[in-house]
Amino acid sequence: MADTSGKAPEDESMTKLRLTCLCGGVKASFSVPDSALPLSFDICHCQTCRHSSGQLAIQACEIPPQHRSSFSVEGSIAKYDATGKLLRCFCHTCGANVYFEDMDTKDIFFDVGGLEWEGRSDLLKAVQHIYVSDTTDGGMSVWLPDLPAYREHPDHGPEVPLKELIAPKKAPVTSTPSSTAAKEKEYLPCYCRCKAIQFKISRPHEQSRETVAGPYADLLKPFVSTPSLVRQNRDNEPWHLSQPDSTRYTAGLCACNSCRKSSGFDIQSWAYIPLVNLHEAEDDSARPLDINALKKKTNSLLKTHHSSPGKYREFCGRCGATIFWHCDERPGLMDVSIGLMEAPEGARADNWLDIQTGRVSFEEEAVNKKFVGSLKEGLKAWGNGAQG
Ligand SMILES: [Zn+2]
Ligand SMILES: [Zn+2]
Ligand SMILES: [Zn+2]
Structure with missing residues (x-):
């Protein structure tokens, strides 16, 4: 029946x-x-x-x-x-x-x-x-x-x-001599929901270019298909700065297992920011952020998880926001969570970040393949000028 x-x-x-x-x-x-x-x-x-x-x-x-x-x-x-x-x-x-x-x-x-x-x-x-x-x-x-x-x-x-x-996608503001001077004074505020962790980002400058970027991120040179010699970036190409104008930072999405399991989401959004461009929220001296000082200042609410040898993930111990990823291999460069940023143009901070559309980092490790696959196709279409 x-x-x-x-x-x-x-x-x-x-x-x-x-x-x-x-x-x-x-x-x-x-x-x-x-x-x-x-x-x-x-x-x-x-x-x-x-x-x-x-x-x-x-x-x-x-x-x-x-x-x-x-x-x-x-x-x-x-x-x-x-x-x-x-x-x-x-x-x-x-x-x-x-x-x-x-x-x-x-x-x-x-x-x-x-x-x-x-x-x-x-x-x-x-x-x-x-x-x-x-x-x-x-x-x-x-x-x-x-x-x-x-x-x-x-x-x-x-x-x-x-x-x-949504506001229509605009071409990023590229530098002219007068805008360059104004940009030197600009900061992008970043904070977690509970505001225990706050810092800011300055525009790239000469030292940002000199930062040892270390091996290419998987986002730019896929680990699975790039010869190790190329990946090592021995000429120190500043891949963390957008090309060709270098007024923005390279950014993108990651689907790797450890980002997924440590964030709790299929996609982690990262921007690659030199330490020389990260500063304490109230400090206008251009001094680089000192992670240990920030830990002290926050009474250890900035917590580090050692995900594997030489690799570090920071999160807010009060609200649970993912903050940084960094490693001993490239001590001058930090991965910073994009969701912490508060840019007037919107959540993607398009005037600060050059989000890569050709690839999702470690897309081969995605488990929710349909979701990450659609995202990857959508990123490509957006990169090719689809409106949105
Ligand atoms: Zn927090
Ligand atoms: Zn990852
Ligand atoms: Zn855990």
Whole structure:
């Protein structure tokens, strides 16, 4: 007899989904019926999510409320309440964002980067952009133009064509002699949501060019296909500065396993900034940022996770934002999370950053292949001049 009850039959097979962080200190799981897969996730572009994650946008997926009771989590979780509604729950040790908990409804939304795909490809699908109006320039939404977009939450208003939500893409301001002098005094403020971690970025100057950039980032010379001798960059080409005008910094998206597991999201957005261009928020002396001094100043809220030998990831121990990645191999250059930046032109900081559109770093390591694949295609189209 046909089942007309609308409920899953009791003997329907269930899939157990597991979440882990980079350090392995936090493990969570829940079960859903196979018929519920793929689960839908939103791409949230709001100011709070960007600054509390360090990402251009976050991706979070609601556990269907009827299966929420199967959710269990173990390990040392830190919780941050940014808005009085949602608790952001992240690993105390490595900073990975793991899940959100709605304090009123008790709904659970997990951060998709922690999901163990275990060889499957049908677990999740992206469905919509929310809070796009917070970005001014559309942020990451312009690279996924086929998804419906909302000014705020879909409960607050109808779907809006992306181009009505964003300022048109302008050519970056390149230098003229008069603008060059003005630029020397410019700073780009950066901060995490709780503002425990604040710093600023200055425009590239002569010393930025001399910074030992070290081996090329995978973004520019893919690790899998570039001969090691070329990757080493022995001539010290300043690949961290945009070509040809050098008034902006190279930036891009990363899909590597350790970025995914330490941020909690499939995509980490990084800008490559020389230490000589990073400064304490209130310091106008042009002194480079001293990470250890900043740790002291923040009472150790700036926390370091040693992801592997000679490699360091910093995050905010209070709100969970990913802040920096750096390594011993290129001591003068820092990867800085783009979501921390507050540029007047918008979330992507197009007047400061030259976001690379030819590749997503370590795209071969992506697990949510459909999502990262669409993003990669959208980036290319945007780079080739698609409006948005
Ligand atoms: Zn962890
Ligand atoms: Zn913070
Ligand atoms: Zn990475």
